[in-house]
Amino acid sequence: MLRDEWARLTPDGRLLVSLLALILLGPYLPILDIVKLVGIDLAAGHQQARLDNVAIPAVAAYLLWRGYRTNRFRLPIHTIFYAVFLLWLGAMTAVWWSNIPADYSGSISRGVSLLSSAEAYVRPLLVLLIAANVQVSRTDMSILIKLILAAAVSMSVIATLQLLPYTEDVINPFLARFYDNSAGSEAFWLVVENGRAAALMPQLSTLGMYLILAAALAAVFIFRIRSRRDSVVLGLLFGTILLGGMLSGSKIFPAGMGLLVVLSAIYVRAMPRISPSKILVAVLLFVVVWAVAALVFPDQSKSMRGRIFPDDGNYINQYFAGRFDPDTGKVFRNGAVDIAQDYPITGLGMSVVNRTTDSMLLGIVIMSGVVGFTLYSIAIGLVLWRLWQISVSDQDRELKALARTLTLLTIVFVVISVAFHTLIQDRAGDAYWLLVGLVIGPLAMKTGTAGELEPDSSA
Numbered sequence: 262m263l264r265d266e267w268a269r270l271t272p273d274g275r276l277l278v279s280l281l282a283l284i285l286l287g288p289y290l291p292i293l294d295i296v297k298l299v300g301i302d303l304a305a306g307h308q309q310a311r312l313d314n315v316a317i318p319a320v321a322a323y324l325l326w327r328g329y330r331t332n333r334f335r336l337p338i339h340t341i342f343y344a345v346f347l348l349w350l351g352a353m354t355a356v357w358w359s360n361i362p363a364d365y366s367g368s369i370s371r372g373v374s375l376l377s378s379a380e381a382y383v384r385p386l387l388v389l390l391i392a393a394n395v396q397v398s399r400t401d402m403s404i405l406i407k408l409i410l411a412a413a414v415s416m417s418v419i420a421t422l423q424l425l426p427y428t429e430d431v432i433n434p435f436l437a438r439f440y441d442n443s444a445g446s447e448a449f450w451l452v453v454e455n456g457r458a459a460a461l462m463p464q465l466s467t468l469g470m471y472l473i474l475a476a477a478l479a480a481v482f483i484f485r486i487r488s489r490r491d492s493v494v495l496g497l498l499f500g501t502i503l504l505g506g507m508l509s510g511s512k513i514f515p516a517g518m519g520l521l522v523v524l525s526a527i528y529v530r531a532m533p534r535i536s537p538s539k540i541l542v543a544v545l546l547f548v549v550v551w552a553v554a555a556l557v558f559p560d561q562s563k564s565m566r567g568r569i570f571p572d573d574g575n576y577i578n579q580y581f582a583g584r585f586d587p588d589t590g591k592v593f594r595n596g597a598v599d600i601a602q603d604y605p606i607t608g609l610g611m612s613v614v615n616r617t618t619d620s621m622l623l624g625i626v627i628m629s630g631v632v633g634f635t636l637y638s639i640a641i642g643l644v645l646w647r648l649w650q651i652s653v654s655d656q657d658r659e660l661k662a663l664a665r666t667l668t669l670l671t672i673v674f675v676v677i678s679v680a681f682h683t684l685i686q687d688r689a690g691d692a693y694w695l696l697v698g699l700v701i702g703p704l705a706m707k708t709g710t711a712g713e714l715e716p717d718s719s720a
Contacts, residue, residue: 266404274401277695280320280391281405284313284691285412288461292439314380317691321387324394335393337702339643343386346636350382350629354610361612362603365596379611381685385694392698399659402699406478409692410498413475416468417505420458424508424558429453436461456560457510462688466681469511471689473518473673475502477666480525500550507554508561513681517673524669584619584680592623600627608633621678621685641684645671647701664700671697 270278290312328334422428423436433453440449440461452459462468479499506514555562584591592598595616600609601623608630617624626634648671651664670693674683684690 266407269400270404271396271398271401273395274397274404276320277391277395277397277401278404278408280313280316281408281692281695283316284688285408287311287313287688288439288463313688313691317384317387317391321391324391328394333394335702337389337393339640339647339701340386340389340393342636342640342643343389346629346633346640347382347386349633349636350610351379353607353629353633354379354612356607357610357612361609365600365609365613365616381687384687385684385690388691388694389698392695393702395699397699399657402659402663402696405696405699409696410475410479410502413472413479413502413505414498416460416462417472417501417508419460420468420505420508421501423453423458423460424456424561452510455510456564458505458508460505460509464686465509465511466513466683467686467689468509469506469513470517470674470681470683470686471692472502472506472509472514473521474670474689474693476506476518477521477670481662481666496546496549499546503547503550504554507550508558510561510564513677513683516677516681520673520676521669524672592620597623597627604630606630606632619681621682623679624682641671641675644697644701645675648697651700660700663696667693667697667700 267275267278325334419432419436422432433449437449440459449459452465457465459465459468462471476499479495479502506518551562585593587593597613597616597620600613600616604627608626608628610628613627614624616627622634625637629637645668648664648668652661652668654661674693677683684693
């Protein structure tokens with residue numbers, strides 16, 4: 262079956278599937294001893310042995326070189342604004358790196374290396390350039406989505422095994438040796454002891470964001486149910502992903518899923534062709550998964566229920582108090598608010614990356630000021646506008662369905678980036694930006710199997 266799927270891919274489709282597989286399955290390569298085969302020493306921690314950190318720039322460089330030689334190099338307007346934002350951020354980093362004000366020169370501002378900080382922001386641009394300079398079919402897109410969903414299911418299953426009483430004593434000691442985090446097994450056990458699961462992702466938020474992306478893509482398929490077999494398969498798919506998100510303990514997952522449900526409800530009301538029975542199937546799946554989680558994982562279920570339905574009814578306080586409370590919030594304790602007030606135009610560059618705390622948007626402000634934030638906002642706005650244009654255009658149904666889903670996801674990720682890191686999350690962000698870039702890119706999906714992404718029009 263895998264061989265047949267591979268044979269259906271275009272040459273660029275094979276390149277993208279290989280790259281995405283390396284990105285998503287990277288944490289599991291050490292288990293298979295694949296990383297050791299290329300001679301990378303794992304002693305320094307798995308963050309130092311990430312092949313995708315090399316593969317993404319290499320693929321981008323190859324495609325840009327190919328485009329230049331064939332006069333087909335593409336540089337979409339959103340990538341231009343993003344590149345200008347990076348140039349401004351780099352300039353501010355160079356200006357302030359050796360002249361950082363004494364009030365912000367403590368160790369907290371230098372705890373993250375310049376390289377790792379830059380990589381997090383450059384990575385989305387490289388992925389967008391890759392997507393803009395390939396030619397793919399709808400079959401390629403379908404297989405890429407299947408890969409994203411397959412990886413999500415595997416992560417969710419591993420997360421379940423990590424917390425299941427019958428398997429936790431076997432799976433956790435084994436996985437601890439391969440945890441993809443610079444802090445190593447110490448961070449792994451801290452996560453597990455708190456009743457949460459990372460499934461080898463370097464951060465809980467990375468897993469949470471990735472499963473939101475997968476759940477949204479799976480929901481598109483749920484509305485295409487045409488038989489009992491489809492109902493069972495898609496039910497297991499969506500249910501497993503939903504359970505994995507609940508067990509991750511990441512606040513991103515309930516916040517993102519809640520906002521996604523609200524936005525989807527607005528979309529469904531505007532699209533009466535989706536039958537109520539299919540919406541009912543989606544609701545029943547959620548109820549069943551929640552019931553199973555309450556029986557098997559009562560502590561995690563209670564914690565997730567508290568985040569969705571806080572006792573005081575204050576949803577804003579549930580997600581933002583720890584970050585923005587004037588007395589105890591991270592953005593005040595770490596000096597981020599002070600930097601934004603003292604250096605509103607330029608920021609202080611990546612010298613203060615550790616003071617960005619959990620707010621990605623505030624982090625952009627304190628590193629690049631209003632100028633950088635404006636450039637970044639324009640780039641994201643152009644992406645969102647293009648997605649919306651495609652979603653309401655006369656394009657083929659498959660592309661429109663995916664564009665609608667990514668439009669909603671973009672809104673979700675931008676909103677929750679006020680209190681979390683979303684658009685710069687590696688692996689999860691890579692998958693998101695790749696799909697976005699392929700949909701809005703100048704190279705249309707011209708060939709392949711139609712009808713694999715769009716809800717059934719006869720519903």
